[in-house]
Amino acid sequence: KGPDPDLVAIAERMATVKHKILVLSGKGGVGKSTFSAQLAFALAAMDFQVGLLDIDICGPSIPKMLGLEGQEIHQSNLGWSPVYVESNLGVMSIGFMLPHPDEAVVWRGPRKNSLIKQFLKDVYWGELDFLVVDAPPGTSDEHISIVQYLDATGIDGAIIVTTPQQVSLIDVRKEVSFCKKVGVKVLGVVENMSGLSQPVMDFKFLRITETGEQRDATEWVTEYVREKAPELLNMIAFSEVFDSSGGGAEKMSKEMGVPFLGKIPLDPKLCKAAEDGRSCFTGPNCGLSAAALKRIIEKY
Numbered sequence: 198k199g200p201d202p203d204l205v206a207i208a209e210r211m212a213t214v215k216h217k218i219l220v221l222s223g224k225g226g227v228g229k230s231t232f233s234a235q236l237a238f239a240l241a242a243m244d245f246q247v248g249l250l251d252i253d254i255c256g257p258s259i260p261k262m263l264g265l266e267g268q269e270i271h272q273s274n275l276g277w278s279p280v281y282v283e284s285n286l287g288v289m290s291i292g293f294m295l296p297h298p299d300e301a302v303v304w305r306g307p308r309k310n311s312l313i314k315q316f317l318k319d320v321y322w323g324e325l326d327f328l329v330v331d332a333p334p335g336t337s338d339e340h341i342s343i344v345q346y347l348d349a350t351g352i353d354g355a356i357i358v359t360t361p362q363q364v365s366l367i368d369v370r371k372e373v374s375f376c377k378k379v380g381v382k383v384l385g386v387v388e389n390m391s392g393l394s395q396p397v398m399d400f401k402f403l404r405i406t407e408t409g410e411q412r413d414a415t416e417w418v419t420e421y422v423r424e425k426a427p428e429l430l431n432m433i434a435f436s437e438v439f440d441s442s443g444g445g446a447e448k449m450s451k452e453m454g455v456p457f458l459g460k461i462p463l464d465p466k467l468c469k470a471a472e473d474g475r476s477c478f479t480g481p482n483c484g485l486s487a488a489a490l491k492r493i494i495e496k497y
């Protein structure tokens with residue numbers, strides 16, 4: 198029996214892609230897609246040629262996150278063309294193929310796998326420095342498939358995104374063990390939503406606990422602070438949000454012998470950037486998370 202023609206076709210497509218990075222998470226909602234999108238933006242800003250591939254069939258959030266909802270995929274004689282958000286950043290999402298974004302996709306494994314295969318085989322990326330793959334949460338059929346399909350073409354490794362909570366950390370262990378089993382290198386673990394961090398003056402309301410009275414911070418606090426504690430005007434507040442007494446992802450990474458890439462705080466500006474479908478690295482409103490993300494990306 199000769200080589201699988203699909204795998205041959207995938208290898209041909211991937212021959213023009215230098216680096217392939219999988220972004221994984223044990224659970225949904227931890228910020229995997231946000232991280233994938235921002236990683237792609239950051240690499241593109243460094244003048245690399247970047248592709249972002251979203252294969253989360255049951256919950257593709259990349260189109261919404263990049264303001265690309267309703268986009269249709271164009272086909273040329275070279276294959277399916279990605280949607281370009283920057284001249285050097287092309288995006289391809291399973292979401293573009295689904296007719297109704299509000300409808301649940303109830304597909305069994307084989308159908309999902311064949312779509313993933315088709316994506317890898319038929320999307321024309323051209324020359325790419327990086328292909329960032331936003332995988333579905335967990336370790337399911339789709340993960341085994343993508344690794345299997347890309348294995349021969351060389352995967353750089355996986356970045357695992359988690360929150361500091363135990364429930365999420367436990368699943369990271371599963372992701373790490375999955376990577377070990379299928380022979381994918383763990384590039385590192387990122388702890389997202391690691392505390393809340395924002396300039397003191399960005400808090401919109403202060404509630405006076407005893408009376409339950411709520412005051413508009415912009416007026417009252419600014420006035421009060423200017424008079425009584427002007428140094429607060431430039432301060433950044435940080436709060437833990439989740440209990441991290443267990444040492445969080447950093448300790449766990451150490452225990453599992455995988456690199457810890459860093460922490461990204463909950464940042465309203467990052468959330469807004471994702472809602473608006475843009476990079477959090479650009480513009481005057483670049484939040485605190487951007488600095489954290491930059492450190493992580495430089496580390497990688």
Ligand code: ADP
Binds near residue numbers: 230462471
């Ligand atoms: P996942 O891909 O893991 O399901 P998402 O990337 O869709 O998670 O993130 C879930 C929600 O949390 C999104 O609305 C996103 O904007 C928000 N979010 C993710 N990370 C942060 C962060 N560090 N600060 C603020 N909001 C965040």
